Amino acid sequence: MDGDYRAFLDDLLSISTPSGFEGKGQRRWLDYVEQFADETRVDEYGNAVAVYEGADDTPAIALAGHGDEIGLMVRDIDENGFLKLARIGGSDKTVTRGQHVTIHTADGAVDGVIGQVAIHLRDPSDDEYTDINDQYVDIGVSDEAEARERVDIGDPITLDTEITDLAGGRVAARGLDNRVGIWTAAEAFRRAVETKPETTVYAISTVQEEIGLKGATMVGFDLDPDAVIATDVTHATDQPESPSSKGSGIELGAGPVVARGSANHPKLVEAARGIAADEDIDVQLQASGNATGTDADAFYTTRGGIPSLNVGLPNRYMHTPVEVVEFADLDSAADLLAGIAVRGDEFAPFTVDI
Template identity: 65%
Template structure:
């Protein structure tokens, strides 16, 4: 990953984007794709689409811009901020964390309170629901707090992007800023290679709330196939070492993951695997017997059925403030999708042969 690619990725990762509040990160994404796209457009909810004009077929590469988080649900009489969840926030990782409350006037720093171990009954050390936790912003009264925050202000963990050893990185919200990075970068590489297919890069909103942005975009996106790029669980950490029978065999650094089954269209799968083989790109396979849980599940039932595929990016510790990815997997995924566009050029759709 070159310096420009890394700066783009870090710009995405350091821009807060809880579901329903994605505008800031969408601006970062739009600025990047505007440098090479023939057209860039956004809709009323902030979904963003970039187009690289070419011939048939038209293919879309899509990630979702939103991240999980918290939200101000109220303020008590002592000025402590009460919480609700945005998406699938994990109550077991929230306590004792630095956070930022994103208000119309800027970010307010705070911490999620955690009772000292000396004062807890560790015999019965259960973690409270998010709604029973609180943020301390340092004020002494409800009136002071309400001068600073409003009910409905989104909250994110205040965690930095960390360079780990080799090509590994840790940050919150890898899910799924890495996906929109790949969608944009794959489109750029396809444009540089002057592929003959038409390529759409898409950054959707509100995936964590039920794939809502993809439902909006899929309604009239004029494509013959859609590839949803999202994170998937790497199972190579100690806590999952004995659970590969249940969760599959995905490893960090092993390359992007091509899902098979359910919403993953067999001809799109074959085209992706052929592109990987032709370019000697590392890929992993994943079984998807029911649903992918990604935007692919929204795209494939749109417009009577858009042939779709979920490409996963291996991720450790999903939905925590310390998600870990390997940037080699991101580069390989961008190369894979650009090769997919090239492999698709000139074909007449992706319909199964009956």
């Protein structure tokens, strides 16, 4: 991946968007998709939508990802100026200590570090992971008053990491969950619109997925499309420490993942697999017996039920600062989503045969 498409992804990864604080990232996403859209709009909580208007009496297909990421928040400030922490979403206590962080304040970024007692001073027999609520950020000040001049309770915090290219066309970064999903939705939208399809196509970047699929519930009710493909990361288990009891056979580089069961509408599963075969796109299958854990779960229970499909992007080390994806999977997913959007009328109406 290179050129404008890679620059767009890097821009998304460089902007901090913890749940509830997605505005700057949503703005960058809109700047990209509005080049190809007939209209863009944003709702009261920041869900962003681009619209391509197709012909009358044709299906409206939505391509969605979530624009937020996990993070931390200033919960309190102690008398010595150390910042106490709360989670935003599923932040992992095993990877937060000893990390550089940025506190995002109304007056700009404040640098800090999450403290970790030196190995020389720790009792090896008591080497357990400390809960995030018991961890703290050191911003270098001497007391509470000095800290309160710089930060407020409720300021969001993100870990500072680099975007690192690895061998094999892979990249490591914080927040690939789910910047790669909104990149894929935007790029699939561009590819679909270039063909001037008969269908109406939406591209959506939702907010607050990491804290309960909130944005998808809002925007799904508002748009009420005929079908939604929600694109999010899924666990690649091709790594040495993946537990065998939770192994899924999902591999980096083997293509996007089509989920089956629960939220995933049979007609959309059929469409995804058929288009993949027609277009020679490698896909992987994933069992989803109870829930997908993605925005698809919110979309398909909105209104009277919106036919939905979860397409996964294989990701190693999810919810850590070193998530890893392969560019080829993103490119294939964009082709697959574009194909579903363009050919949606072939599979409509999206109903279950009984």
